[in-house]
Structure formats: C-alpha cells, structure tokens
Amino acid sequence: METLLSLQEPKAPNTAGRAVVLAVAEQFFIITHQSCELWLKQLGADLDAAAEALLPPCDPHDLELGLEFLQRSGELIRVLQQQLAVLEKLPLRYFAEFRTYLDTASGAQSAQFRRLTALLGNSHHQGSLYEAFAAAAEYHGQSVHDVLRRGVECGVLHRLAEALVDLGNGYWHWKVAHLALVSKMIGEQDGTGGSSGVDFLARRVTRPFPELRRLRGKVHHS
C-alpha cells in the first residue's frame, strides 16, 4: 500500500513559490488517472473471465458465471465514468499551469483502454466478447438473431445479450463524459498526445455491439 501511495509524483517543478493549492490540484489529476487505470485492470480481468466462461463447451452454469462477470463489468464501467467526471472540478487556472509539464503524455497511451476497446468493439466492428457470446448461443442451438427475437424465453442467453448492451452503453457514456470533460478543460486546443483534441475525440465516440442493437430494435418495433 505504501508503494501505491508513493506513486503520485507531480511533474511541475517544486519551486519555493509554488502554492500548495497547485500541488493539490496536480495530485488530484494524477490520482484520477491512476484510479482509472486500476479500475481498467479489474474490468479487463472481469471481461477476460466472462469471455472464458462463454467459450464452448459452456454449460448453463458457465453461462451464469459469464453473466455475473458481465454485470459486474457494467457497474465497473459506470465507476470509471464517475471517476473521470469528478475531474470537472479541477480548477482551470491550476490545470493550465501544470499542463505544460505533461509534455506528450496522454490518456490515449493507455494500453488497458485499447484492450477494452478490442474486447467491446465499436459501432462498426464486433469485438471479441460478441464473438464469445455468438459462439455460446450457437453451442446451445441458437443464433444471435433467435436469442434477440425470442427474448426472455431464452433465459440466460437473453440476459447475456442485455448485459452486453448495458456494457456497451456504459462505454459510450464514458466516451461522452470524457469528451465533455476535455471540452471544458481545453476548449479548442490540441491534445498533449498530438491530436486535434475535442474534434478528434468526438469522431471516436462510438457504440459497441451494433448487431445486438440492430436486432433488439427490430424485434421490439416490428
């Protein structure tokens, strides 16, 4: 625990005239990023466990286990979004002061977030979790289309589909919350990672599990 608590090293120089409030603001910024990375670690582990449980051969007990992991992941992604949104309370005057010392460091370098995106997919591509769900459904003699069409009759397979859509919405909410935060903090400026900032991020707001959404909508409105 001591090691963990010693990792909040400010980047801005610790000059004699440096106000304590500035140091506290930078610590707030660092802790928010670090806590997000910690939760991403748990989320990645839970999603790996969910995919593993759904991998055929999967009996009903495996499907229930996969569901538990997916439902917890849905909650974790909400925690991540809230942790991020708290940064809206970072006073701009202090952020502007220590931002120059971030150099090219950026959240875009998060390998764990990239991994999350590969698992969930985006509006155009199915990620590996969807593939695992489709394989589990097929193993139980159903297509994804059947599961969505028959709904609650499909029991745990239906609940899995719902959990995936919830997870996808959580990810989407994270992206929107991040975009709102960035817009508030840097306006039209470029990102420290070299992107155009808000414009770049707005193009990356995406909704995972397009096939589930499409089939779900079709069933309930046809």
Ligand code: HEM
């Ligand atoms: C004041 C707070 C923040 C600002 C101004 C900010 C700004 C940005 C910007 C401009 C980008 C685009 C890449 C670049 O040019 O740097 C980016 C990407 C990213 N940031 Fe942040 N960010 C903030 C907080 C956070 C926090 C707390 C996290 C939590 C882990 C985070 C995670 C990410 C991730 C994962 C990406 C890549 C997004 C994607 O692939 O679509 N950011 N951020």
